[in-house]
Amino acid sequence: KQEVTQIPAALSVPEGENLVLNCSFTDSAIYNLQWFRQDPGKGLTSLLLIQSSQREQTSGRLNASLDKSSGRSTLYIAASQPGDSATYLCAVATGNQFYFGTGTSLTVIP
């Protein structure tokens, strides 16, 4: 069964700093990996989707990479802003469902 782990569980950084969130998964037979953002009391907002054949995807200040063979993905956030404060979740998709990581709670201090 697929297990997804995210490290660190919580992260606090000063505004302007670049940061990396990590996601690891145990079964490399995935179709894609998706990064989400969840604000307190809100739903999930899709940030980036990486298909299994891709190595990385970029959207604005966000860059996600995927190394399927080693079961790892990273989300790089450049020049962090207080508005980036949220919980970040990665989800690994198999044929029938997707498995979520435990999330990283990010706080960007002004």
Added chain:
Amino acid sequence: DTAVSQTPKYLVTQMGNDKSIKCEQNLGHDTMYWYKQDSKKFLKIMFSYNNKELIINETVPNRFSPKSPDKAHLNLHINSLELGDSAVYFCASRRRQAPFTEAFFGQGTRLTVV
């Protein structure tokens, strides 16, 4: 236009009651899901439907019964609600056929059983 919409957003009810949560997607996706987010914020799948057919039914009490009247709708009915059912329930959809699309989630339904 909301891609995946759930109603209600909040639901407070007493133990023993029966309640339903509705979900609709306007993306033309063929697969819909119900996920439960517990107090520790971990998301776990409950059910998955593909073209109105149940394809995943995780270990969920049979008090929970999903119903998919058509590809665009997946409702969740819960009988005899218990305190432990309190959680946030998320509906999601995606296209299951390759190339697999990103998944879209509803805003969640916060269920509180008192």
